[in-house]
Amino acid sequence: MCETDHLESSGFSRRDMLGLLGAAGAGLAVTPILTADPALAAASDLALDPKTQPADPGDYEAPTKLAVDSPAKDTAMSWIDRHSDDIVGLNDRIWEFAEPSLAEWNSSWAEAQFLQANGFQIQWGAGGMPTAFVATFSNGTGKPVIGFSGEYDALPGLSQEKGKPQHSPLVYNHDPYAPTYGYGHGCGHNSLGTAAAAAAVATAVAMRSRRLDGTIKFFGSTAEEQLVGKSVSVKAGVYDGLDAFVDWHPASSNSTGWGSTNAMYSYAFHFLGTDGHGGSPLGTRATQDAVTAMSMLTEFLRESDQAPSSRMHYAIRQTGQAPNVFPTLSSIWYFAREGSPARARILMDKIIKCAEAAAMATSTRLQYQLMAGVWNQLGNKRGAELMHANMVQVGPPAFASADQEFGKALQRSNGTPETGFADKISELKPPAPVFMGGGSTDVADISWRVPTISMGTAHQPAGTKNHSWHHTATAASHAGHLTTLAAAKYLAATTVDLLTQPKIVAEMKEEFARRTAKIQWKSLLPDGYQLPLYEPPKWFLERTRQAWPPRGVTWPPKRIVSTETAPDLGPELPPSNLPPLE
Known part of the structure; x- marks a missing residue:
């Protein structure tokens, strides 16, 4: 199930919605706007009674007598x-x-x-x-x-x-x-x-x-x-x-x-591959190449596949530590931000497709998980x-x-x-x-x-x-x-x-x-969401009188370990009979 199934579908495109929002000050009816993207519209003043809102925001004057001396x-x-x-x-x-x-x-x-x-x-x-x-x-x-x-x-x-x-x-x-x-x-x-x-x-x-x-x-x-x-x-x-x-x-x-x-989704992506030596790289499932490929692919989204309100950024959290060692695990962490949960979900889905493409291109195995989601x-x-x-x-x-x-x-x-x-x-x-x-x-x-x-x-x-x-x-x-x-x-x-x-x-x-009349909040975190926890030091647990792990948390968490084998490079080539080059 899509994590934004609770958001009402309207049939309006993003271009239609932005056009409506931009023209709202000209006196257009707000009803269709409130159904175009309910979360985005609810956060705008279009959700309030139009009779109480100035036609031009420049006409607004802040009330001066609300703060009372006491x-x-x-x-x-x-x-x-x-x-x-x-x-x-x-x-x-x-x-x-x-x-x-x-x-x-x-x-x-x-x-x-x-x-x-x-x-x-x-x-x-x-x-x-x-x-x-x-x-x-x-x-x-x-x-x-x-x-x-x-x-x-x-x-x-x-x-x-x-x-x-x-x-x-x-x-x-x-x-x-x-x-x-x-x-x-x-x-x-x-x-x-x-x-x-x-x-x-x-x-x-x-x-x-x-x-x-x-x-x-x-x-x-x-x-x-x-x-x-x-x-x-x-x-x-x-x-x-x-x-x-x-x-x-x-x-x-x-x-x-x-x-x-902006609403936001946060995902961590892990690529699993095989060991390799920098001096003989052939036959390696290179996870560092995978995170590099993913970051390159997502950069291509910026020019033509992101709205002006969207933001996308990432950090490579774990990859090679030495030029001559191919890591079997590399990780990259992404934020996808947009004006509403529905729009942020669309952007994150594009990022996930880039991750899948990077894994396919590098013959690595991909695991990814939701780390956070906010409205x-x-x-x-x-x-x-x-x-x-x-x-x-x-x-x-x-x-x-x-x-x-x-x-x-x-x-x-x-x-x-x-x-x-x-x-x-x-x-x-x-x-x-x-x-x-x-x-x-x-x-x-x-x-x-x-x-x-x-x-x-x-x-x-x-x-x-x-x-x-x-x-x-x-x-x-x-x-x-x-x-x-x-x-x-x-x-x-x-x-x-x-x-x-x-x-x-x-x-x-x-x-x-x-x-909130047109929309019902629902957490972007699904049931069964895995808390990203660290084990507290003993002194902290004793002072705060807490037990470890918290209820519903399995500890230690399941490990992410590569079990990959070397890729198939095809039949070995016969030895060459050509004379050596001079």
Whole structure:
């Protein structure tokens, strides 16, 4: 069964759909558009009541009075100010751990300990993943229930000294043939999890002192960089029962909005062949040739077989380690991103055909498996308006002149205009009428289950890339500390308003219902999906009181081993009677 069988078929081509979306502002009826690609249409403003939407997005004006001053909000802001050293300390500890996805042993423990010390109850192993947890604080009636997201995984090869604007890996692994750099927080997840945890605690303090009803749930999420953690937990029901979800991500501006992201499929491909010697390569099933052929074939998709909104990229994870040794196993890992699950599935199917062709051409055996699958994100206009009002109310980060010089030095090393860190709150604007692609997030699966608010702070200067050593350098710098604290305040202030203004929560839910009226979310992970786990160290299992393996997981997993034989080269040729060449 196709994993997108739950998506309604319309008979519209992609060209038809994009044409309809592009012309929607001219007054066309939205009904056929909503059936062309329901997931893509639901994330656009075409899913909302046309009477409430401006004909021209340029006419939009953000409401200014949604953020309400209150003693509870003052209490939350004051707590963040008084505990800024503790918050910065947690930020920097997680930055120093710099642990990879699914193995954030120290990072997840540090974040959970911070929450537990401030009155939260911790439940480990959410969704069957050891480093995922749920921290809960409840007061009064326990309603409404607001969720926070905490991430803490780092990225390979992005190690960098903190606060240094020239490339200088903190961890450098010497190998005269292939030196490597260590892991680094080039996406700022050390700050992401820290600010969210600080906001959760600050809100809980305000709830206690001001006797506010509600429940705060903080979801410690593993492996966001591999887009695994939240999608697995959403399928398992871990996020059920929320009234709203509040999220943020380090960025290059202080902004919020209700735009979408790309849906994504992630697959790992393994080619199995035979041994060989570089000096006598004949009769070898060459797996390195297979991954090379696959990467070449998929590159041919880019020019004529990919839509403007699509993204395709890969990493060769395992192949030859020496020129004179033919590896019996080579692996390559692909992401396929598109504006909806149906479109991402089409792109990944093309990639799989390229893998099959590469295996056929090299006489190798192919195995492949789904590693992750996430939806496009479903924004919430009313939630973004509330967040923007609170960002304006709190104000932008107050960067010192030294911070701005650091930001400009980073931009100089990157060859981009030297403007420094963004020191204003960006204007709130509607998303573009036609989605043209971009990144992906496993927060997207949450957004189809509960109204979700997302925002970003200027955690890195404009022009520098996410997933770069430049971002690692800022993630534990003074400038990074300022934006982490600002993010904590934006999140806490917005959440206090959600607790004290039930009308806004109701409006967010009403919008959510309108957006999802034509489509039913279903996990892209099939039943029987195999979790990509690593075995935790003994100390972590003991501290978190978890058993190994998790329920439903077979350990160790089935090995991928080559059993191939040498290819048939045909009958041996008779010896030549020709005289040797002179």
